[in-house]
Amino acid sequence: MKDLAHEKIAFIAKITAGATHELNNVFATIREAAGLISDLLLITYKNYPGNMAGLDLATGLKRKRLSFLSKVFGRQKAPLAPEKSNKEKQGEQVSQNLNKLTMSLSTVQKQVNRGVNLTKVLNRFAHYSDEPVMRVELGELISTLTVLLERFARVRAVDMLFSMPNEKIYLTTDAVMLQLVLFRYLEAYWTHMPLGGQINLSITANNGESKIYLYSESDVKPVEQWLKAIESVEDLVKKDLKGKIVKNTSRAEICLALPSEAIS
């Protein structure tokens, strides 16, 4: 039964990993195309005859200011702006278009970077299903999960803050189950927390045991329901992860302790 379940998860993960690989290629191509447009814009700025675009933009601003002054003080008190030549108008238009192009390009590049990061994380997430039990770096696993869950927390106006330790902590575990359990815990927090709260996550390791701490300085309400949600995955923690959970209801804190190499 468990093998069949793993087969299904592995299938979804394989398709997801393949799709993220393709998405990565899409982003790589967009990034290069945007890069080329940016290169060409720079060359255009540099080579525009006498840097006219820039000069005419300044002239345009001066004109706007003069026109504003003439409106405020009346025609006699402010000097009238001289009539623009066609060349000036053209230069001003080119300059404005170049500025708009540069700004749009920066939006494209920013969004590509966002897409790249998300794709990278989703790809890593999919690879956690490669094996039913695998050796994982705990900090990377938690940061992957929190990036993917950011949207869920944002809907509840809750922040998740993960303090990544300086040293890497490895453990051999059912990575999918661990993420599922952590998801349930986080969900229990943001469902029972006030808007604008913060969930803190941290990890430690010693004596062959890795510990994941979650706590919130905001009150969780009602505590009984929060506790019930936390306890709903206790079986999975014990049976599938061979771990144990310690709860501190007064501080809305939980500690999930996992053996580093204990799952068969």
Add this chain to the structure above:
Amino acid sequence: MEDFKVLLVDDEVEFVTTLAERLQLRGINSIVATDGEEALRKLYSEKPEIVVLDLLMPGIGGLEILRRIKQERPETQVILLTGKGSVGEGIESMQMGAFDYIMKPINIDDLIDKMKAAAKASCSTEKRNK
């Protein structure tokens, strides 16, 4: 112009041609191949000092091309392009003789730095072999 030639190999045609154009703008002589067979043909006809090679391609894959380059033109330095979020393949490729690897989407300045380092290594390998 830089004094080395680069062969860019990737089946993503728009990616690789745009990258080649950007490298040309930066004074790097770049040629393009969009599959393994074309890459091996251009390796002999164009004699590039550096090959930037996508790992996952239909037909002859990146690691196989790398193996053949190292067998037949060992002075050519290879930089692998890897698209996955893992560095495993990159490390494997370096064990097979790749000079370095870089993750896709690339940062063009990082790629150029790696190319310059590879060009130096290619130069010294050639001197050793003479």
